[in-house]
Amino acid sequence: MVSPVGAAYVDSLFELKAPGRGLLGEEELVTLCSEVFVAGIDTSTSVLQWAFLELVLNQEIQEQLYREIVSTVGKNGLITEDHVEKMPYLNAVVKETLRIHSPAHFTLSHAATEETKLGGYEIPTNANVEFYIEWMTEDPNLWKDPGVFRPERFLEGDGVGVDLTGTKGTVKMLPFGAGRRTCPGLTLGMLHVNLMLARMVQAFKWLPNPNGLPDPTETFAFTVEGPVLDYICKALDLPHLFVADLIHFGAVHYALVCPQPPPTATPEQVRCYDIDWKSRIIAVTESYVVLDKPAGTSVGGTTDNIEESCATFATRALGLTTPLKTTHQIDNCTEGCVVLARTKEYCSVFHGKIRDKKVKKLYLALAASPVPTGVITHYMRPVNIAPRIVSEGNDLHQACIDNRKSVWNLSSCGRIYKGWHLCQLEVLECKKVPWPDAVTEEKYSIEDCGWPSKDYAYECKINLLTGRTHQIRAQLAAYGAPLVGDSMYMPAAIAEIANPGVNPFGKYKKQYVSQDDQSLATAEWVVQHGKEPNVAIGLQACQISWDDGKHIYKAGSPWWRCKPA
Template sequence: MYVADLIKFGAVYYALVAPQPPPYAAPEHVRIFREVTEPSLLRRRASIKGKTVREAQKTFRVTDPSQRLEAGTYLRVHVHPKRFPRCYEIDWKSRVVATTDDFVVLNKPAATSEKQVKKVYLALTTEPVSPGIITHYMRPLNRAPRLVSEDHIERWHLCQMEILDCKKVPWPKPLITKVHKVDNCGWPKQEAAYECKINLMTGKTHQIRAQLAAIGAPIVGDSAYMTGAIAAMADPSINPYGRASLNYSSEEEKAAAVEAWVACHGKEPKSVIGLQASEISWDHEGEHHYYKAGAPWWRQDAVESDLV
């Protein structure tokens, strides 16, 4: 019954071929990966015939407890699904922005699912960003960090966002960052931050975070991408998809550089980052609906009692 519940919750995934282990994987994990992805073994599997390894590593949800999986298939089970306990930690009533007979508008916290609607975001960045359209191409690999390139790469996804406005604002006060448990990620102390108003033109996972970090203006508190931006500031050539990337003599050398670049990134933030879905709008039955969220955390006041 427990397994069926996990499947119902959307916590069980599979891929025809196991993905590359992360840099911090245990030796046993790496050994098993090499065994099950041995080329001669993969060639005997009819299910991946005609597919590239990247295509075969794409994950899908298991939706039925009776679904059969081929021997050698990679199976990922989230025994403690992250997003479900999170639902019980949120005061949903306080997040209701508006209600009608047809819908309820919520100020959505991070790490919960959403439908695609037109939204304008506010991002608190470490550096100023010029107004205009920013274009990158995102690696089509379903795991963090999402890597982006300014140059077009075949099969990579187009990512575009428009910076509508960028204004200088005070860096969040120490009490504010302490209350919200914001990670400075080793970023040098500075007096000012920059609040960017962003129209998201394409909607890819981590798009705003990855694109801003790629241009050297990571989001405040974003431990996953800010560390990569710091590494690129120290050595621009470390990013194999950046303007200062090196010329690699072989695909193996390029692959090693990519893995080294991935390792420069940190883990997902455990608290808030400087990003807010600020405005939301959509059309419904001939009517246009528009709502605006409250002040983002970096503009809010905090008192010592908030630390209790």
């Protein structure tokens, strides 16, 4: 379809007459048309490219932005102008991008109409004056840590209330120029950048090229066409050159499709093939990969499920030639942060950090009953099979004190407690939340374990002080607050509630005449436990950090907060 004469921008220029000079010449027409493309397209493209580069380099910022988008419009909702106004973190990301990576390094040239002084300098008549924008945005007197990409500064910090036009208050950044020559497309440009950034973060997870982090150095580059470029251009209706630049920056990476499961695969193994593994990657570095492990999968390194593991599928998803290596374990039914080493050397390094207690883990636990805040102490039976049996910590600890013995040497505290392991966790907070509805439980294969009341559950944030297998599950169940869906420990907790004292190590434990009687009671208590959950329970390793917080990674929302589509 051809626009009628006079409808296009260039048509208006043909009729435009400059005062005292008549119609515009060809050179002036070309200049004005070029300015439309440069100002209206190239600048927005540049801002988006730098925004994606920063999101690739700062995965935790990308995750926070994604959570804001999903909480506002959902995973598949259409983002509109009204939604942009309700997403403060999105606006902060765009402003921080404009601060560090201004689309133009200089404002438009200004000329002095008469001789004057500016900042102590003599400015002669008709001299051009150029303002270098980065002198402001890189000034440590105006910005704290000016070289650090931190969107939060525009929500609470030195960026709050900063005027992008440079006409109000202290001038701290001029991405659109200032005064009468301020970019007329400021409002429209900000809207377009916010909309495009939000839409693309909603649609894709942006990861660095596994061969190395992208180089933030500004330079010219050529890119190669390919199926990934064509797919993204078609899916989001974007220009080829724009997407090609994103690929060059490392903001786009195509994950290899996992092969089909073998005919003999078990349901657990088949589940691994159905997961979008590339969307579960939290971070990729030269030494390690951080994965948001899905529930119902093995981390890796087991004897009965070597091929179908998180380590194997994450390796395939990233297209790595060297398999990722397991550095630590969490239960198959637990979801959340897992660190996988890219080399044997870093695997040993991370093991050392765990051994030296430099690794800190935070968990979210969905308990069936309320749990008080503070440190909870138990002792775990030194038997390396499930279920893990724990004792009430206070009595055992006091017994050792009475015998003047170390808690690690319990030979005088009764033969039944010899060698039991200290288990401690700290409940940082516990809040009442609705019990997951039937649709959510069905989607995540949560087992009905017979808990009598399903109106409310209790989400607890837990700092794991000691790391024992099944520790959180066993400790909370012993406290009378088993995890939702925990088919192994919840039946035992229900049995103790119905018949106090059936747990020979619990609060209402009985006094036994002989060692044989207590051994028999222990065996009967083990029988009260159920089987290991098939898929998920109310437990997520929500955060992992090491080296005093130098490295911090967070998982996405736990399954019970995710509303089924």
